[in-house]
Amino acid sequence: MAYVVERKPLSLSERLYIPQVLAGMKTTLKHFFAPNVTMEYPEQRPAIPPGYRGVPTLVKDPHGREKCVSCQLCEFVCPPKAIRITPGEIPADAANAHVEKGPKAFDIDMLRCIYCGLCQEVCPEEAIWLQNQYSMSGYTREEMVNNKERLYELGGTLPDQHFKWDKKKAAEQRGNAHH
Amino acid sequence: MSSVPAKPADLVTVNIDGKDIAVPKGTNVIEAAKLLGIEIPHYCYHPKLSVVGNCRMCLIEMGLPAVDPATKAPIMDPASGKQKVNWMPRAQIGCATNAMPGLHIRTNSPMVKECREGVTEFLLINHPLDCPICDQAGECKLQEHSTAYGRGYSRFVENKNVKPKRTQLGPRVTLDDERCILCSRCIRFSKEVAKDDVLGFIDRGSYSTLTCYPGKKLENNYSLNTVDICPVGALTSTDFRFKMRVWFLKETPSIDTESSVGANTVVWSREGVIYRITPRQNDAVNDTWMTDSGRLLYKQVRSEDRLLVAAINGGTSAYDMAMKAASDLLRASLSAGASGEVRIVGSGRSSVEEQFLTKKLAAALKAPVALVSRVGKGDGILLSADRNPNVRGALVTGLISALPSQQLTSLAADIDAGKVKTVVAINEDLAAADLTAAQLAKVSVIYLGTHKNATSAAAKVVLPTLTVFEKSGTFVNQQFRLQKFTKAVPGPEGLADDLVTLANLAASAGAGALPSDLTGLWSTLAAEAPVLAGLSYAKLPATGAVLDSAAWAGLPFVEGETLHFKPAAVPAAANA
Ligand code: SF4
Ligand code: SF4
Ligand code: SF4
Ligand code: FES
Numbered sequence: 067m068a069y070v071v072e073r074k075p076l077s078l079s080e081r082l083y084i085p086q087v088l089a090g091m092k093t094t095l096k097h098f099f100a101p102n103v104t105m106e107y108p109e110q111r112p113a114i115p116p117g118y119r120g121v122p123t124l125v126k127d128p129h130g131r132e133k134c135v136s137c138q139l140c141e142f143v144c145p146p147k148a149i150r151i152t153p154g155e156i157p158a159d160a161a162n163a164h165v166e167k168g169p170k171a172f173d174i175d176m177l178r179c180i181y182c183g184l185c186q187e188v189c190p191e192e193a194i195w196l197q198n199q200y201s202m203s204g205y206t207r208e209e210m211v212n213n214k215e216r217l218y219e220l221g222g223t224l225p226d227q228h229f230k231w232d233k234k235k236a237a238e239q240r241g242n243a244h245h
Numbered sequence: 246m247s248s249v250p251a252k253p254a255d256l257v258t259v260n261i262d263g264k265d266i267a268v269p270k271g272t273n274v275i276e277a278a279k280l281l282g283i284e285i286p287h288y289c290y291h292p293k294l295s296v297v298g299n300c301r302m303c304l305i306e307m308g309l310p311a312v313d314p315a316t317k318a319p320i321m322d323p324a325s326g327k328q329k330v331n332w333m334p335r336a337q338i339g340c341a342t343n344a345m346p347g348l349h350i351r352t353n354s355p356m357v358k359e360c361r362e363g364v365t366e367f368l369l370i371n372h373p374l375d376c377p378i379c380d381q382a383g384e385c386k387l388q389e390h391s392t393a394y395g396r397g398y399s400r401f402v403e404n405k406n407v408k409p410k411r412t413q414l415g416p417r418v419t420l421d422d423e424r425c426i427l428c429s430r431c432i433r434f435s436k437e438v439a440k441d442d443v444l445g446f447i448d449r450g451s452y453s454t455l456t457c458y459p460g461k462k463l464e465n466n467y468s469l470n471t472v473d474i475c476p477v478g479a480l481t482s483t484d485f486r487f488k489m490r491v492w493f494l495k496e497t498p499s500i501d502t503e504s505s506v507g508a509n510t511v512v513w514s515r516e517g518v519i520y521r522i523t524p525r526q527n528d529a530v531n532d533t534w535m536t537d538s539g540r541l542l543y544k545q546v547r548s549e550d551r552l553l554v555a556a557i558n559g560g561t562s563a564y565d566m567a568m569k570a571a572s573d574l575l576r577a578s579l580s581a582g583a584s585g586e587v588r589i590v591g592s593g594r595s596s597v598e599e600q601f602l603t604k605k606l607a608a609a610l611k612a613p614v615a616l617v618s619r620v621g622k623g624d625g626i627l628l629s630a631d632r633n634p635n636v637r638g639a640l641v642t643g644l645i646s647a648l649p650s651q652q653l654t655s656l657a658a659d660i661d662a663g664k665v666k667t668v669v670a671i672n673e674d675l676a677a678a679d680l681t682a683a684q685l686a687k688v689s690v691i692y693l694g695t696h697k698n699a700t701s702a703a704a705k706v707v708l709p710t711l712t713v714f715e716k717s718g719t720f721v722n723q724q725f726r727l728q729k730f731t732k733a734v735p736g737p738e739g740l741a742d743d744l745v746t747l748a749n750l751a752a753s754a755g756a757g758a759l760p761s762d763l764t765g766l767w768s769t770l771a772a773e774a775p776v777l778a779g780l781s782y783a784k785l786p787a788t789g790a791v792l793d794s795a796a797w798a799g800l801p802f803v804e805g806e807t808l809h810f811k812p813a814a815v816p817a818a819a820n821a
Contacts, residue, residue: 069389069392069393088588116705135377135378137376137377137378137382138489138490138493139377139492141493142490142492142493153487153488153489153490154487155486155487157367164410165380166378166410166411166487167487190376190377191377234407237404237405237407238407240404
């Protein structure tokens, strides 16, 4: 059966729309009266505010494990279809066999990406992050496609505290298992 | 259920969530609710399997009209003026409740809601939420029901059970024990439908595990149906495992071409690549099942030996050039005068429309037509003895009037006698039908086919054709049921549709301009083949239409009994 997702009705202040316009004007005016700054790019680079949405990258967990399980949700949600994943099974004799699945190939076409951040939003493993890198350039179309290796190079390691897969392995080893 | 026009006497009125509905007596309450658009969530219930009631997800409240025990007079409720309903104090399972007169059901009461939350919480105690990895994501009942009817959080603090994650139950099925919710659908399917009782539960409580009986394996030709019906991701197809998420896949209705059963299928593809084939429900043909072997047929689309380019005298050529070479060959044979110079070997694997065009080609060339029959062993379920999907189509279109035999004996004799100059072989390997290399060398062969074989190697002209997944058309199955299949993926670059190739060939043989599209063809077909009158490809229902088979009732068809098919009289040779 289909499920219906209800849209929240607008609040009173949203419906009146004047308060919203005023809030926008306030931001505009703030910049209006702020001093002008010209930056000598690329020698000088702006400070990147936290939460900035730069180039999407893949990250590893603090133990160096690949976090992505190739669920393809980011591929599904990406509005301009910039992401292309080939899922694959992790062999049963690998050290991280309990994770079962990982990407065989992972490409993000930066000529398509619109930096919307939906991929980061949807990722159940917190494996894909839009980070500070914002200037991508290249001479060919191929150069503008980040493959898996490049995505990990750009992404590095993020300090997450979940260690979900470690917990899973520990549970398995603890032997709370069937006999 | 609703399609069977029940006599009014058989209808009983039940009341579900305050709405009255008349259904045939004995209708399952889950099905009755579905008719009203009310979902009673369930895991173990499956309309094509026996009811066991072991998941408890379908709990409902149930009541019957109150009558005075002594006088049997209805007890009225003074407040509403209606007959009182005696509600049972405890919830009942919907799947084991059948419609009876006056039955009252509540599917939305607080008690029912609480029951569902409880059952869901219970199921999730040991079930991991593996949705990002699990192949069932997107078509998982546990995922859907947990969202719709679950509590949303777990109060469970103990460690989860960790059961084996990759058990091979058989060559094609992988079991993730951790995800099994012990609904026993797979067990009942094996026993009741596949008639191969191999699965069972061992151990107790939360250690309970699905397993094969000692020394047995889930390896019958229907094993992958258990994957389809497993409501959670416990059973997965080893072939499809981790290949693609289902929400990317496009579903195209198609027909299984393995045998004359004509099981209805869905072909799942993404961007021109087929990933899997699953059954499509047709209660008159295959219920909700199909064979494992039929699911593998998509592999032929990208197989190594696929014919991808046209060829003349063994050298590759453009399609147009090969088409011209074939026309020239046909015209040369025609101008030589004597009839019987050209022979056509048609195919029971071609669609009705292709067989019709083949007939036109044969008529223009005055060429005799032979078909090759392919007989295997029927399994009594969904694989029939006749391994051609469309022999009856050739009868219906008038391409042949008698059943084909397995060897092309008369063609071979005529070649030896020097009576044949050109043979048009349509998707049929002449060498496999007992023609020798020497015989093939004596004639010019025009070969239309999808894959390389001895005939394509020996042919003067090769015109590659499309597989069933790359074109649209119809087949007539063993029940004389006309069923349609639809193009799922585009064919290889540079190839024309089979109908275009055949129409071109027929035109060059002097048959005049023939339509090469389904709409055009069907108006001609409906006019020329009496049993097809009034039908059209566009209007053919998804479940097909049964044709009048009286004209062919006397033919000794080879099929034995299968799931929804009883032959008129079982021929002695079949299913021996
Ligand atoms: S940021 Fe948006 S556009 Fe770019 S890859 Fe992610 S989802 Fe796609
Ligand atoms: S959503 Fe996350 S886990 Fe899923 S494929 Fe994308 S990066 Fe990998
Ligand atoms: S494997 Fe699936 S179908 Fe079989 S009992 Fe478990 S949950 Fe049910
Ligand atoms: S569906 Fe009724 S108990 Fe499982």
